[in-house]
Amino acid sequence: MREPAWRRTGKTPDYRFSLANERTFLAWVRTALALLAGAVAIDQLAPEIAPPLIRIILCMVLAGIGAVLAIVSYRRWAHQEQAMRNDAELPHSWLMLGMTVIVSLAAIIFAVLILVAP
Amino acid sequence: MGPSEQPAGELPAAVPAAGPARDPGLQPERTALSWRRTIMSAVAADILIWRGWFRALNGAGAASENAAQVVGMGVCAAVAALTTIALVLCAAGRIRVLHSGTANLEAEAHIAAPALTLRTASAAIVALAAATVSAIALGM
Numbered sequence: 001m002r003e004p005a006w007r008r009t010g011k012t013p014d015y016r017f018s019l020a021n022e023r024t025f026l027a028w029v030r031t032a033l034a035l036l037a038g039a040v041a042i043d044q045l046a047p048e049i050a051p052p053l054i055r056i057i058l059c060m061v062l063a064g065i066g067a068v069l070a071i072v073s074y075r076r077w078a079h080q081e082q083a084m085r086n087d088a089e090l091p092h093s094w095l096m097l098g099m100t101v102i103v104s105l106a107a108i109i110f111a112v113l114i115l116v117a118p
Numbered sequence: 119m120g121p122s123e124q125p126a127g128e129l130p131a132a133v134p135a136a137g138p139a140r141d142p143g144l145q146p147e148r149t150a151l152s153w154r155r156t157i158m159s160a161v162a163a164d165i166l167i168w169r170g171w172f173r174a175l176n177g178a179g180a181a182s183e184n185a186a187q188v189v190g191m192g193v194c195a196a197v198a199a200l201t202t203i204a205l206v207l208c209a210a211g212r213i214r215v216l217h218s219g220t221a222n223l224e225a226e227a228h229i230a231a232p233a234l235t236l237r238t239a240s241a242a243i244v245a246l247a248a249a250t251v252s253a254i255a256l257g258m
Binding site for chain 1: 143145146148149152153155156159160162163166167169170173212216229230231232233234236237239240241243244246247248250251253254255257258
């Protein structure tokens with residue numbers, strides 16, 4: 001069996017909840033992909049945005065966050081379905097607050113870099 | 119029948135939908151479209167990585183010292199293509215089930231995503247992130 005053991009516990013959720021959970025996973029995956037595309041786009045299309053070392057570090061941090069987000073989105077999907085199977089409260093996640101802070105910080109940093117760029 | 123045969127102010131009666139029962143909330147359709155959007159996002163990231171490789175190819179010229187860069191960028195571009203193929207296979211499998219499964223929506227376990235599919239998609243993004251970081255490092 002390829003399915004994890006927790007998928008045979010509790011009761012199978014209503015298919016609408018399963019599909020909504022899947023779409024939430026996909027939305028986070030697209031956020032991760034946007035971070036990856038943004039990292040390469042800044043590196044290639046805006047080489048003058050900052051001194052090379054700073055630019056490369058910022059782009060790599062963005063790509064790294066994208067990788068972490070891809071893993072977190074799978075874990076979140078699994079935890080949500082486990083909660084639904086066991087009629088438990090949906091788990092609280094710091095993912096939304098975390099991503100809000102990260103995206104805000106990225107926006108501020110790149111706005112400042114664009115403003116001070118020669 | 120033409121519009122002239124309709125009594126004024128009345129719409130023709132709705133034709134009962136032929137074929138299998140469908141979810142009134144269009145949940146399977148929305149999920150299938152969500153997979154398609156995800157593929158498009160992945161292709162956008164790919165194109166930028168391939169662009170980096172083409173630029174390295176064109177900049178290579180006679181200088182042989184950046185042959186390693188060209189090869190490295192080529193590996194990144196190949197990894198990006200492979201991750202997208204993996205994502206497309208995941209999406210194709212899901213879209214097939216979502217579009218065929220509307221007849222037996224009560225078979226809930228049948229239409230829910232297999233954990234393996236989502237794990238593969240997640241792993242593909244991690245691999246794409248590795249290719250992205252390598253492409254940025256090689257572009258230095």
